[in-house]
Amino acid sequence: MTPEFVIGFARQAIELALTIALPMLAVGLSVGVLVSVLQAATQIQEMTLSFVPKIVAMFIALLISFPWIMNKMTAYTREIFMNFPNYIR
Structure with missing residues (x-):
């Protein structure tokens, strides 16, 4: 394995992790x-008022985007296993 291959492999994994986290992070931010x-x-400064809606919204976003996330993760894992003979050379 060359250093370029390892860096590319790590970059691909980090990009996948960021792509998977994006829907929940965007919903939480908005x-x-x-x-x-x-x-x-309204000048209401209650901590639970800011925390509970974000948690509920992020959970709903996770439920909605879960099939897409699983599809991305399955495709990435399948690609790793299919190219495994190329990786060990």
Whole structure:
């Protein structure tokens, strides 16, 4: 294995991890900003008011995007196993 191969392999894994995390992070960010604006407008500074909606929204985003996530992970794992003979040379 060359250093370029190892770096490319690690880069591919990191890109997959970031791609998989993106839907939940985007939903959490948007709900957090929306709740913060609402809290600033109403001057209600309750910690659970900002925490609970984000958790619920991220869980719903996970449920919706789970088939896509599994498809991406399965394709990546299948690619690793299919190219395994090429990796050990």
